[in-house]
Amino acid sequence: MADVPSDAPEHCPGTSSVEAGKTSACQGCPNQRICASGAARTPDPAIEEIKQKMASVKHKILVLSGKGGVGKSTFSAQLVYGLASDTSTEVALLDVDICGPSIPKMMGLEGEQVHQSGSGWSPVYVEDNLAVMSIGFLLSSPDDAVIWRGPKKNGMIKQFLRDVDWGELDYLIVDTPPGTSDEHLSVVQYLSGAGVDGAIIITTPQELSLQDVRKEIGFCRKVKLPIIGVVENMSGFVCPKCKNTSQIFPPTTGGAEKMCSDMQLPLLGQVPLDPRIGKSCDEGRSFLSLEAESPAAAAFSSIIQKIRQYCKDGVEDGSPD
Amino acid sequence: DIGSEKGNLAQVRHVVLVLSGKGGVGKSTLTTELALALRHAGKKVGILDVDLCGPSIPRMLCVGRQDVHQCDAGWVPVYTDAQKSLALMSIGFLLENPDDAVVWRGPKKTALIGQFVSDVAWGELDFLLVDTPPGTSDEHLAVVENLRKHKVDGAILVTTPQAVSTGDVRREITFCKKTGLRILGIVENMSGFVCPHCSECSNIFSKGGGEELAKLSGSPFLGCIPLDPQLSTSVEEGKDFIQAFPESATFSAISHIAQAVLANIAAA
Numbered sequence: 001m002a003d004v005p006s007d008a009p010e011h012c013p014g015t016s017s018v019e020a021g022k023t024s025a026c027q028g029c030p031n032q033r034i035c036a037s038g039a040a041r042t043p044d045p046a047i048e049e050i051k052q053k054m055a056s057v058k059h060k061i062l063v064l065s066g067k068g069g070v071g072k073s074t075f076s077a078q079l080v081y082g083l084a085s086d087t088s089t090e091v092a093l094l095d096v097d098i099c100g101p102s103i104p105k106m107m108g109l110e111g112e113q114v115h116q117s118g119s120g121w122s123p124v125y126v127e128d129n130l131a132v133m134s135i136g137f138l139l140s141s142p143d144d145a146v147i148w149r150g151p152k153k154n155g156m157i158k159q160f161l162r163d164v165d166w167g168e169l170d171y172l173i174v175d176t177p178p179g180t181s182d183e184h185l186s187v188v189q190y191l192s193g194a195g196v197d198g199a200i201i202i203t204t205p206q207e208l209s210l211q212d213v214r215k216e217i218g219f220c221r222k223v224k225l226p227i228i229g230v231v232e233n234m235s236g237f238v239c240p241k242c243k244n245t246s247q248i249f250p251p252t253t254g255g256a257e258k259m260c261s262d263m264q265l266p267l268l269g270q271v272p273l274d275p276r277i278g279k280s281c282d283e284g285r286s287f288l289s290l291e292a293e294s295p296a297a298a299a300f301s302s303i304i305q306k307i308r309q310y311c312k313d314g315v316e317d318g319s320p321d
Numbered sequence: 322d323i324g325s326e327k328g329n330l331a332q333v334r335h336v337v338l339v340l341s342g343k344g345g346v347g348k349s350t351l352t353t354e355l356a357l358a359l360r361h362a363g364k365k366v367g368i369l370d371v372d373l374c375g376p377s378i379p380r381m382l383c384v385g386r387q388d389v390h391q392c393d394a395g396w397v398p399v400y401t402d403a404q405k406s407l408a409l410m411s412i413g414f415l416l417e418n419p420d421d422a423v424v425w426r427g428p429k430k431t432a433l434i435g436q437f438v439s440d441v442a443w444g445e446l447d448f449l450l451v452d453t454p455p456g457t458s459d460e461h462l463a464v465v466e467n468l469r470k471h472k473v474d475g476a477i478l479v480t481t482p483q484a485v486s487t488g489d490v491r492r493e494i495t496f497c498k499k500t501g502l503r504i505l506g507i508v509e510n511m512s513g514f515v516c517p518h519c520s521e522c523s524n525i526f527s528k529g530g531g532e533e534l535a536k537l538s539g540s541p542f543l544g545c546i547p548l549d550p551q552l553s554t555s556v557e558e559g560k561d562f563i564q565a566f567p568e569s570a571t572f573s574a575i576s577h578i579a580q581a582v583l584a585n586i587a588a589a
Binding site for chain 2: 011013014017019023025066067068069070073098099100102105106142143144145146147148149150151153177178179180181182184185204206207208211212214215216218219222237239240241242244246247248249250252273274275278279281282
């Protein structure tokens with residue numbers, strides 16, 4: 001059964017929810033009896049379908065943060081630009097931020113539309129070896145709001161994973177919204193058959209970010225998602241005029257370095273604030289290419305190399321997830 | 322019954338939502354600073370923090386680990402001071418361990434927010450500020466639907482100057498229009514950084530996007546707040562920035578915004 005059937009009432013909790021058939025919204029729904037009996041909560045066949053689909057994808061990586069605005073999408077964009085700079089590597093970026101899809105703009109693909117073919121939805125290509133999918137491509141205007149409750153978002157994510165014709169990929173990077181809710185549970189659930197290599201956790205140095213990021217790490221551990229490591233963004237700002245460094249988002253509790261030490265996680269790197277990063281993202285261009293000599297680009301490149309190595313080591317161990 | 326449904330909000334004079342389509346632009350920071358500014362102006366203020374996955378308000382007001390008590394009318398909010406001039410409710414207070422993740426799907430979040438709106442015994446307040454997570458989803462719908470019986474003055478939308486941010490906030494504006502929420506105005510946060518060493522201003526997150534968005538959408542532009550490590554540190558440590566740095570450009574910006582909000586509400 002669909003997660004939110006077409007004849008379901010407005011506040012349908014979703015057929016796979018533990019509350020299926022039991023909430024006040026379920027009264028009067030034609031599916032109530034089936035849901036309440038638990039029959040609708042058999043494993044979603046989509047999980048197996050997605051496993052089949054993902055057989056041609058060598059490495060799947062999630063980019064997560066408990067906190068908003070720390071640079072998940074920015075990092076995801078640089079990661080795929082970096083991985084795809086080797087033209088023999090096939091890379092794709094899936095944006096599952098349903099309410100705030102930033103990826104089309106960051107990848108210079110605003111206004112592009114998705115096409116359907118016999119083999120499913122075609123992603124949008126930045127380069128021959130770099131494909132992107134986002135709900136942004138399904139919206140007709142930049143003012144369109146996606147005002148959806150959880151179950152409908154879950155349905156969209158399932159379609160993205162099952163129905164997009166990715167082809168053969170070396171890397172599928174999944175950019176997520178902040179939090180530990182529907183989108184995150186759904187991505188993990190739907191990829192549970194296919195397996196995920198790991199998650200990259202993004203933070204900024206402040207405790208206000210770290211306190212949310214610790215929750216995200218807790219989430220990863222709860223759902224047994226391996227953590228590749230942590231990236232600390234916005235890690236200091238060097239004034240272009242006097243070259244002094246300011247900590248605009250001060251690491252009052254030791255920053256990512258201390259958190260990683262406390263939680264025994266690798267710190268993959270620290271990326272400084274650089275106005276050219278935001279500018280590149282706004283313009284839909286690769287910061288890595290445009291400002292290759294900058295300290296921030298060097299930091300990104302070093303982190304990307306570590307991620308490549310992690311994936312390579314995983315394959316050599318024979319344990320991709 | 323309708324009488325008690327409106328009961329807990331009956332003595333709340335003004336309700337203002339703080340929204341953004343975009344994460345990390347400073348909604349919670351602005352909510353906190355506005356609350357402090359209003360309190361310094363002699364108002365009684367409450368903050369309802371409906372960011373269930375990433376509740377920042379308790380830390381920003383230095384009220385970390387608190388038990389929430391019940392009274393006849395429902396839950397007693399947590400007060401930041403003995404004078405009870407600033408009241409809070411956040412899921413942060415209901416977690417046994419502050420590092421516990423709240424891994425809930427939409428319907429469960431909706432249910433708790435319904436309780437937060439109707440079952441907190443706010444008592445008499447001049448302002449109830451509602452801090453939200455980014456997006457246009459369960460939490461936002463829950464807040465708007467549960468507040469329908471009560472008059473909501475409107476929403477303040479927060480953005481940073483960049484196009485990636487205003488791009489998301491445009492969608493939030495559509496949300497407001499679709500749900501009948503009046504837009505009190507747009508605030509542009511992280512609007513430039515003045516180097517403390519040489520006073521050079523760097524537009525780290527670009528420039529001007531907030532004002533452009535206000536023009537584009539026909540909404541009032543409430544003002545800009547600069548990037549300020551002293552503000553970041555104050556909210557990190559739960560210190561009252563308004564009290565600590567009254568001479569700063571940032572304080573002046575926040576006061577200006579608070580005045581503009583009060584004026585917009587009064588003009589309605």
